[in-house]
Amino acid sequence: KVPLCFLTLITHRCLRALKTAQTEHVSPQLYTTLHRRACSSVSTPRITTHYTIHPREKDPRWEGIEMERFADEADVVIVGGGPAGLSAAIRLKQLANEQEKELRVCLVEKASQIGAHTLSGACLEPSSLNELIPDWKERGAPLNTPVTEDVFSILTEKYRIPVPILPGLPMVNHGNYIVRLGNFVRWLGEQAEELGVELYPGYAASEVLFHEDGSVKGVATNDVGIAKDGSPKDVFERGMELHAKVTIFGEGCHGHLAKQLYKHFNLRENCEPQTYAIGLKEVWMIDEKKWRPGRVEHSVGWPLNRNTYGGSFLYHLNEGEPLVALGLVVGLDYTNPYLSPFREFQRWKHHPFVAPTLEGGHRIAYGARALNEGGLQSIPKLTFPGGLLIGCSPGFMNVPKIKGTHTAMKSGMLAAETIFAKVTAEDVESETAGLHVPEYAEALKSSWVWKELHAVRNIRPSFHNYFGLYGGMIYTGIFYWIFRGKEPWTLKHCGLDAHQLKPAKDCTPIEYPKPDGKISFDLLSSVALSGTNHEGDQPPHLTLKDDSVPVNRNLAVFDGPEQRFCPAGVYEYVPLESGDGMRLQINAQNCVHCKTCDIKDPSQNINWVVPEGGGGPAYNGM
Amino acid sequence: MSGRVLVGVKRVIDYAVKIRVKPDNSGVVTDGVKHSMNPFCEIAVEEAVKLKEKKLIKEVVAVSCGPQQAQETIRTALAMGADRGIHVQVTGKDYETLGPLQVSKILAALAKKEDAQLIILGKQAIDDDCNQTGQMTAALLDWPQGTFASEVSMEGDKLKVVREIDGGLEMIKINTPAVVSADLRLNTPRYATLPNIMKAKKKKIANVNPADLGVDLTSRVEILRVDEPPQRQAGVKVETVDDLVGKLKDTGRI
Numbered sequence: 104k105v106p107l108c109f110l111t112l113i114t115h116r117c118l119r120a121l122k123t124a125q126t127e128h129v130s131p132q133l134y135t136t137l138h139r140r141a142c143s144s145v146s147t148p149r150i151t152t153h154y155t156i157h158p159r160e161k162d163p164r165w166e167g168i169e170m171e172r173f174a175d176e177a178d179v180v181i182v183g184g185g186p187a188g189l190s191a192a193i194r195l196k197q198l199a200n201e202q203e204k205e206l207r208v209c210l211v212e213k214a215s216q217i218g219a220h221t222l223s224g225a226c227l228e229p230s231s232l233n234e235l236i237p238d239w240k241e242r243g244a245p246l247n248t249p250v251t252e253d254v255f256s257i258l259t260e261k262y263r264i265p266v267p268i269l270p271g272l273p274m275v276n277h278g279n280y281i282v283r284l285g286n287f288v289r290w291l292g293e294q295a296e297e298l299g300v301e302l303y304p305g306y307a308a309s310e311v312l313f314h315e316d317g318s319v320k321g322v323a324t325n326d327v328g329i330a331k332d333g334s335p336k337d338v339f340e341r342g343m344e345l346h347a348k349v350t351i352f353g354e355g356c357h358g359h360l361a362k363q364l365y366k367h368f369n370l371r372e373n374c375e376p377q378t379y380a381i382g383l384k385e386v387w388m389i390d391e392k393k394w395r396p397g398r399v400e401h402s403v404g405w406p407l408n409r410n411t412y413g414g415s416f417l418y419h420l421n422e423g424e425p426l427v428a429l430g431l432v433v434g435l436d437y438t439n440p441y442l443s444p445f446r447e448f449q450r451w452k453h454h455p456f457v458a459p460t461l462e463g464g465h466r467i468a469y470g471a472r473a474l475n476e477g478g479l480q481s482i483p484k485l486t487f488p489g490g491l492l493i494g495c496s497p498g499f500m501n502v503p504k505i506k507g508t509h510t511a512m513k514s515g516m517l518a519a520e521t522i523f524a525k526v527t528a529e530d531v532e533s534e535t536a537g538l539h540v541p542e543y544a545e546a547l548k549s550s551w552v553w554k555e556l557h558a559v560r561n562i563r564p565s566f567h568n569y570f571g572l573y574g575g576m577i578y579t580g581i582f583y584w585i586f587r588g589k590e591p592w593t594l595k596h597c598g599l600d601a602h603q604l605k606p607a608k609d610c611t612p613i614e615y616p617k618p619d620g621k622i623s624f625d626l627l628s629s630v631a632l633s634g635t636n637h638e639g640d641q642p643p644h645l646t647l648k649d650d651s652v653p654v655n656r657n658l659a660v661f662d663g664p665e666q667r668f669c670p671a672g673v674y675e676y677v678p679l680e681s682g683d684g685m686r687l688q689i690n691a692q693n694c695v696h697c698k699t700c701d702i703k704d705p706s707q708n709i710n711w712v713v714p715e716g717g718g719g720p721a722y723n724g725m
Numbered sequence: 726m727s728g729r730v731l732v733g734v735k736r737v738i739d740y741a742v743k744i745r746v747k748p749d750n751s752g753v754v755t756d757g758v759k760h761s762m763n764p765f766c767e768i769a770v771e772e773a774v775k776l777k778e779k780k781l782i783k784e785v786v787a788v789s790c791g792p793q794q795a796q797e798t799i800r801t802a803l804a805m806g807a808d809r810g811i812h813v814q815v816t817g818k819d820y821e822t823l824g825p826l827q828v829s830k831i832l833a834a835l836a837k838k839e840d841a842q843l844i845i846l847g848k849q850a851i852d853d854d855c856n857q858t859g860q861m862t863a864a865l866l867d868w869p870q871g872t873f874a875s876e877v878s879m880e881g882d883k884l885k886v887v888r889e890i891d892g893g894l895e896m897i898k899i900n901t902p903a904v905v906s907a908d909l910r911l912n913t914p915r916y917a918t919l920p921n922i923m924k925a926k927k928k929k930i931a932n933v934n935p936a937d938l939g940v941d942l943t944s945r946v947e948i949l950r951v952d953e954p955p956q957r958q959a960g961v962k963v964e965t966v967d968d969l970v971g972k973l974k975d976t977g978r979i
Contacts (some may be wrong), residue, residue: 212920634741636741
């Protein structure tokens with residue numbers, strides 16, 4: 104197989120050199136497709152129709168379709184309009200305006216409006232914001248809720264063990280603000296537009312473009328008007344190419360373009376695989392009598408067992424209405440395939456310490472997103488010719504603090520500063536057409552971000568012991584609280600989250616209580632609250648490398664864990680219309696872009712790609 | 726003939742979003758909620774652009790009434806192929822009470838000012854479902870109307886419109902200038918692609934005040950209260966026909 108793929112690669116390179124206007128990049132899926140065609144079973148109904156799995160060059164339905172793309176040049180292109188991407192954009196324009204230099208900065212974001220795909224607890228540490236926009240208060244930044252009370256508990260099924268929050272522990276929140284991160288991101292977007300950043304929400308970056316010399320040339324936005332079966336519709340139009348001297352990738356946790364870049368530039372050869380968690384969140388309007396604005400509650404323990412990492416949060420906002428933001432985080436290195444993070448979250452709400460706050464209230468929002476837990480050990484190589492990675496995409500989250508926004512923003516700012524110096528330098532000498540900015544990684548390593556992540560690097564891995572949660576807490580108490588993370592060793596994680604699942608026959612199913620419709624709810628009504636929707640007539644963006652693997656492996660060995668870990672009900676095993684057996688049904692329209700399936704699929708068969716821009720959840724201040 | 730078409734576009738809450746009633750029951754929550762162009766307005770814009778591509782008309786002007794954010798909706802129309810936009814600024818209390826009567830007065834005034842040959846609107850907006858603006862505009866201008874259009878073609882200076890009616894399809898021929906309101910099957914709107922959005926930034930959007938058009942925005946309707954639809958009650962299953970009859974008698978139905 105290897106020589107064949109090598110030849111195909113060379114053929115493609117030659118074709119690219121010959122064709123002047125077309126810029127097709129080599130699909131890393133190409134050799135996978137050849138392999139797949141050789142051994143796919145005939146009886147499996149076709150599920151995947153996306154062109155990343157079934158290339159259009161070979162597809163007769165695409166003959167004669169105009170595939171040329173409109174291209175535009177910018178100085179810097181940023182993929183992703185989250186805290187990191189927007190901070191980078193703002194910092195670039197601040198520097199350009201200060202030094203009176205022209206700089207074209209374009210930002211593309213797959214959500215229809217900035218902030219619509221943002222979901223977080225969140226307790227914001229304002230350190231990076233103070234650096235970026237010192238007069239944020241005058242400018243109306245939505246940091247309205249300073250933290251007034253900090254409560255930590257270990258929950259058992261019926262009781263609560265209070266844990267004192269001693270100064271010096273990572274979860275002290277004094278000086279921080281409870282924010283609705285979606286609103287904060289929207290405000291950052293307004294600041295960016297004022298400074299002259301070109302924001303393009305509703306357009307997803309779907310492809311990385313490369314120069315002849317292999318450096319990154321920019322990105323291309325998604326094509327539109329492809330039917331569900333993969334054929335072109337009348338309204339088919341190619342995406343657009345945005346070329347830049349440097350492309351900043353800030354796609355957030357487990358970005359799909361970052362996934363390609365890791366492979367292409369081998370960025371992960373000297374770091375551990377990233378490990379993740381899924382965070383599910385709801386916003387409730389509660390009874391005014393129960394409302395304690397500024398109160399932060401965290402808990403560990405029930406309903407998760409001591410070997411399943413995770414915990415809950417409940418924050419009382421202070422924005423005029425009695426709102427609380429609450430949720431559950433579950434580490435995705437859990438071993439029991441019968442575990443359903445969504446149902447754990449629903450039953451947690453019934454705990455005697457939590458339920459009283461919610462009684463008499465009603466739920467107004469729901470959503471979910473994966474987050475990084477790997478810390479320092481999992482940070483890949485951050486720069487490559489023509490681009491670099493910022494924010495939660497490489498992953499700078501401080502796990503015990505459960506805060507990643509301030510480090511994401513700082514990484515964006517450092518990226519901007521180092522890129523600006525290079526892009527505006529008079530005598531820029533570059534080996535490659537796309538600029539390489541290794542100064543960014545150096546700046547990050549000498550900043551407070553690195554010091555902070557270094558101090559907490561052993562806390563998350565310390566949970567991998569027989570005593571699980573309790574071992575981890577003891578480790579944190581000794582080595583972080585007393586010794587401030589200065590121990591000379593660095594603990595390892597346990598490998599890919601996807602490989603942690605035990606076969607279903609070795610595990611016991613979990614009996615979850617039925618939702619009562621007042622405090623706990625069923626999955627579908629929750630998904631409806633996220634406002635998620637996609638154009639129905641497009642190829643499902645949850646692509647499978649091999650359509651037969653879900654039934655033959657995931658269902659057979661692990662009892663189909665994707666039907667349980669997906670917080671939006673995308674994956675369903677339904678009986679075949681004729682005869683025995685099951686098939687996988689993918690309800691792509693429900694997807695909330697959390698990326699958990701791409702992370703946790705035990706066969707690593709699911710490849711999440713970006714759907715048509717504008718699709719996805721419609722979060723409002725999540 | 727000026728060859729100019731006026732297309733009305735409305736910014737509404739996106740159809741997939743779960744609507745929430747404000748705690749004081751005065752309206753629905755719109756702050757920060759995802760909005761987009763009314764789907765029927767998209768169809769109207771598409772039809773206008775198609776007529777221009779067929780060279781049957783010369784210019785497409787997109788019009789929207791509302792606060793600053795209405796400009797985003799006009800930009801989308803410009804990206805789909807409209808030539809220029811008119812933003813009629815209506816804010817605050819006036820915007821809350823803005824309804825078909827006020828909008829049709831504005832459109833009528835603009836049609837006269839711009840010497841429009843044709844007005845194409847969506848048949849109704851998905852937030853109020855009024856289905857009145859097209860009809861009222863035609864009445865104010867004393868122009869013929871082709872509503873619920875599923876097919877529009879020009880034959881000289883007459884317009885042939887196929888309308889979707891309860892009994893099936895009705896074909897009418899009307900004089901121009903006229904008002905047409907678009908129904909679902911008229912066309913499939915094209916996407917507003919990024920290069921077109923970038924080009925649309927250079928197209929002009931004129932700002933106009935309703936007062937300048939001589940339009941009085943006072944509403945004849947006062948909204949007293951907005952409520953969520955009542956919760957659907959669970960059904961009850963019965964085992965036998967006698968049980969059914971018994972239950973029907975109990976609830977006073979028979």
